[in-house]
Amino acid sequence: MSDQIERKQEQRRSTLNRRDFLRSASALAGLGLLAACAPAAQPADEAGPDAPAERTRVRYLSWWFEEGNRGETWNNFVDEFNEYQAEIEVVAENIPFDQYTTKTIVGTQSGQLDGDIVMATPELAPRLIQSDLLVPLDDVLVRNSITDLSSAHDALRKDGNLYGLDMVTVAFGILYNKDRYEEADITPASTPQEWVEVSAALTDREAQKYGFFATHLVSEPSDFWFQLEVWCMPYDGIWAEGTTPLLTSDGIIQGLKLFKQMYDVAMPQGADNPTGYRLFQNGDVAQGLYVSAAVGAFTKDAPDLYPKLRSAPIPWETNKSIARIHPMMINKDSEVVEESMEFVTYMYKPDNYRRMVEGCQDVIFAQPSAARQEYLDGLEWLKPGYFGVDYVTPFDIVGDFVYNFNEFGQIVITNFADVLNAGKSVEEAMEIAQVQAEDLAERIS
């Protein structure tokens, strides 16, 4: 990992570091100096207009500016846009993913979102749209003459207006390490039961080799639920319809039993997400349910592993998987709506949009006509697991609970964790979960 050359590209940032380092060293020089420092840090805050800069500042908030190739791509686009025109200066502000939701919610409650351009998660997006805090973005489509916007955007409309433009769609697929399959002389599974067998064959607990990893700790509730959500697919179930939870339905029970089987025969039990990820990097875990957006990150984090990655066909008949869209939105209370719109328009120009998706190594194009065949063909892991799959959205499988996605998920994972660790049966656990989910439904309807 250390011998990566790509890091050299970070010149821009590292010069900044040296300067910062000197600054902090001088800050350390003494408390006296500090008193002088304090007002200097008081800053230039969001009150843009009275800043002497001739450019209008647009604050763009997201969680991904520190995130490997995605961060790099976005930082480069921000720079590119700032050079491309002379009136607007887009400023990228990174907020850790952990805090992003909290911060956004605090903002909405105070009646005003922070930032001019904001990114949203699939869970946050419907709530922000409901709260009337956003500017319609239909104009961006008109300006760029886009006519083939993906239907996933239907979920981002309200009263006919479009409030978000997808900047990354993540889709679940089964990613595996080709070497491990070859060593064990295995071919990808075509049914759920075969999938368990394949995973078991790849596991040797004594040697610390595991066939499969999925997040399964309640201390990582978002990741756990985010992944568990997929397990309604193998037996074509859904978690809820409208406000009716279906946790004791056959599809769900079967799906969860499948997870439990995988857990028993193939998973590093009790491993947290980073550990699972590292085991996969090392080749100690052979396969995992990975979202397409995470695969590109391996080029940087595990350059040795990346060429060995392949996707397995979805091993269930329906060939369905979940896709989640992360839209870019504009704050209604921003004082620079028009300038923000400029940047969003710039990013959604088909050519720029394509370069952005390719830079992030994403594979699902919200503007299908922007996709370039040569790029897709160059990705060895794309087919078959992330291609030609029938995608559904969280709306399709959790119904109205999409507005209370986390709370619904918490009910499922808390009870399901009892199946994994406390020896409860799936039926028993989901019986309880169903009652709790019905209570929730009653409260929110």
Next chain:
Amino acid sequence: MNERVDADALAGRSSGRMPPPRILRRRYLLPFALALPIVLYEGLLIVYPIVQGIYGSFTRIELASSAATTWVGWDNYERMFSDPAFWKVIRVTLLFTALVIVVALTVGLLTALLFNRPFRFRPIARGMLMMPWAIPEVPVVMIFIWILSPQFGVVNILARMLPGVTQNPQWLQVPELAMGWMVLISSWKAFPFYSLVILAALQAIPQELYEAARVDGASRLQLFWHVTLPGIGSTLELLVVLAAIFSFKQFTIIFLMTGGGPSGTTETIVIRIFNTAFRFYDYSYATALGVAGFVVSLAVALVFILMQVRRTQESA
């Protein structure tokens, strides 16, 4: 004989410490002038938001939604009292708080007694003893998640030495173990502070008391019981309150290590409040939970203040 030691100790303490100088009692303006800026400052940044929170608990506020805030009276409280999850959370919180108070203060007291004895390298040993206090919580969590990892955790080497253990235990997935570790880790992080304060109190006990007691032929245990303990009594009282408040509010360690699981066995009220407000958007119910917690800790504080008042009156 014992009574005599006891009396001496009490007399020594009260004459050596508390009563404020008579002359300072005359002027009343100064203390108000000193306290006022603090009251205003805390009032604006803490009390005013608390009052808003209490008000919020009588409304229905759903975060990130267009629904208007409505007055609902005692609804949130009714829901809370009929919610079995609430009572479980309260039980867990009280258990966790009590255990941390006992463990952290016991360890703090024992280490303070130990490190109050002279031995070579004492300054170095003391410095090391305080290390956990200086390390911020997030790194503490990082270390312990790593130590307890069922795959690579070093603690498993010890566990495997026990008879009958052939697999690495899932330390944080078994209810009793998870609670145990939360208490241990929180105590590990917190005890040095208590130890320091107790150490300071120990050194403030006048030596004459020990000598007098010894002349009377008191044993070590008697010395501890009749001289040391009364000498640090008021300090211990304050520490119990502080430990109660700190552990009651402990968030980072539990949230990042167990998230309240398994089966809610480590879900303290703060975790519940955070989840309810910021993950489930149910802000007004979260404030009602907060007020419930507030009332419980207020009761603890009142007991403490009453003890202080009684003590002051005794000595006056």
Next chain:
Amino acid sequence: MVAQVEESRAATSRRPVQRLINSTLLYLTVAVVSLIIVFPVYWMMISTFQPSKYILHFPPPLLPQELYFDQFAELFSEHPIARWLRNSFLIAVMTMLLCMALSVLGAFALSNLRWPGRNLFGLFLLVTQMLPEVLILIPLYILYRRLNMLNSIPSLALIDAAFILPICIWILKGVFDNVPAEVLDASVVDGCTELGALWRIVLPLSAPGLAAVAVVAFFFAWNEYLYAGIMLSSGDFMPASVGLSTLKAIAQTPVEQYMAAGLVFSVLPVVFYLAMQRYIVSGLTAGAVKG
């Protein structure tokens, strides 16, 4: 001191053999206790300074097999660690200074002066500590937005200080309690005002107590990340606590680099503590009684 007396007594009344056993036991206990306390810190070091192949292995070797330092260079070149640390430092120092100044006033009123509102004031301070910080996040955020105080390091320090000040006052009160009443009385008789007595008598006697307050306040602000993340959105102001949670959120951060970040983040408070250590113990002590 307690033990000294005991030891000297032991020397006269017991045989040397028993003394030897006693001191061996003492050292043994100290060693075992220290080992348990320090082990997690040691393990953090081990995980930081070795290539990950040794730590991603079970059973992990208990002693370092090979030292490796590139992770620090990588960490510093990939993330603006220096800026994060500088911001944390500024926040912590401002919080510390504010707490030191205000806690002297508060503790003097609470400890050395007798006035009708005293107990109420003490209770008031405790009460401010009783609502979990998460709950006042939203009201405070709204307040700060109205006052246009978001996104500023000094404003965050104001919040941090408000949270920890009451504890600081209570700690300092304990120290001020130890200033003998007679000394204060005498000074006032000599024509000193109360504030003069605070300045000339109480403070010099309790200076080390202030060191304890400084450390408590510094640690708190250094640690805090919930408010830091919400109130400061500009990356320019991001402190290390928030930065570290950024690294945590990026699952790909290599173990040793992640641990290195934790270590870097812990170094300053540990050094600060060690520098103040001498004062703290005596500070919390009634050094004043003898002085």
